Amino acid sequence: MSDVRDEAEPRPGEPGQPGGSPDPAPEADGPGPDRVDDAADSPPDPAAVAPAGLGGADLPPRPEIGVGRDGRRLGWVEFAVGAVVYVLVQLGAGVVLVAANGRLPGAPVLLGVSAVAAFAAVAVALALRVRAPSAIGIRRIAPRTVVFAVGLGIGVWLLSRLLIIVYVSITGDRSDPQQDLTQFSGVGAAFWMVLLGGLVVPLGEELLFRGVGYGSMRRYGPVIATIVSSLVFALAHGLNVVFLAVLVLAVLNAVLYERTRSIWPCFATHAAFNMCSFVVLLLLT
Structure with a gap:
């Protein structure tokens, strides 16, 4: 007759019985030494983690370009209105000044008109719908990134000397509508020129062409935004000897804006580029 055992009766050698293996430890809530923490090994969310900034600076979580805090996004309306206001202010101011003086005013006044036109265009475009300075890149950035951008601006200015030679050798065109900016005299005029x-x-131009221009086109991707905003920026300075140099500066600043999500590195590069020209001009006069 076979020996029948109750299925619930423990057998020798089973865990918890003499001669058997010890009871397995209860599974802990956290990851044990042989477990993989999925959260730790999973890749970070690209939308929540920013890459290292230019020049080695770490950036905060990357905001969206051209988008306000309430989710409103810059678009074709802001792009078109900004361009129209920019042109109309300059044309209107030019007509008034010529009518009043019988000729174009001096370089400091022309620069002042250009600055007013840019800031007015930005103000009108931003007031339409978005109404958030962060949508045009007004946000803090690491100081070392700004310093790095100044170096880039100087490098682009040096490259521009070669690009001007290439442009003239290919086209034979030596025209420069910005030549009027060199017509000034006196310490006071020089101060206003530099300032x-x-x-x-x-x-003003970076807020307009990168903040509003690039920000409006960013919905179509960084490549389209770079091409459109850079061409508009270069054409706004005229088809002349500085066209290629200005185009390179615009593309570089579009990349900077995409990378840092701040307008300040773009401003630093642009300011350094212009300052180099004014320093040379002042030394030669």
Whole structure:
């Protein structure tokens, strides 16, 4: 007769019985030494983690370009309105000044008009729907990134000397609508030239062409945004000897804006580029 055992009766050698293996430890809530923490090994969310900034600076989580805090996004309306206001202010101011004086005013006044046109265009475009300075890149950035951008601006200015030679050798065109900016005299005029042309105008143009222009086109991807905003920026300076140099500066600043999500590195590069020209001009006069 076979020996029948109750299925619930423990057998020798089973865990918890003499001669058997010890009871397995209860599974801990956290990861044990042989477990993999999925959260730790999973790749970070690209939308929540920023890459290292230019020049080695670490950036905060990357915000979206051209988008306000309430989710409103810059678009074709802001792009078109900004362009129209920019052109109309300059044309209107030019007509008034010529009518009043019988000729174009001096370089400091022309630079002042250009600055007013840029800031007015930005103000009107931003007031339409978005109404958030962060949508045009007004946000803090690591100081070392700004310093790095200044070096880039100087490098682009040096490259521009070669690009001007290439442009003239290919086209034979030596025209430069910005030649009027070199017509000034006196310490006071030189001061306003450097202040307006080296600082105020670059800031206004970066807010307009990168903040509004690039930000409006960013919905179509960084490549389209770079091409459109850079071409518009270069054409706004005219088809002349500085066209290629200005185009290179615009592309570089589009990359900087995409990388840092701040307008300040773009301003630093642009200001350094202009300052180099004014320093050379002042040394030669």
